[in-house]
Amino acid sequence: MDKQLEPLAHSPDRAAQRLGISTRAVYTHLATGELRSFKDGKRRLIPDTELQGFVTRKMAEAANS
Template sequence: MEQQISKSEASLPPTLVVGPDEAARMTAHSRSGIYKAIAAGELRSFKTGKRRMILVRELELWINRIASENAR
């Protein structure tokens, strides 16, 4: 089943960064799991002001690495 995209959504630029809550939602991990991966150096992030941010491409690299390491 395809998801329909409205014209306004189609014209939005791609998301470049997300916070830990959105990263958890995107990867089906818990928020604390995201912070543990950051603390362990497995997932790169940065702070801007008081906000912790994760580049979407770093999130993709991390989840792909986990998938390949744990593939059966």
């Protein structure tokens, strides 16, 4: 029962994989403020909760259009 822990924050590359979009699209969403991130040293990290919120917001937009 040794469960692998999922990270709480992801690199832009890993965030892109989790969202199923390109890394370039992740950087575009970061630049427009649709996704928020933080830096830890030189690494940019995107919290998992931010990815989940992004998907929720996109689903709400799709439902309203």
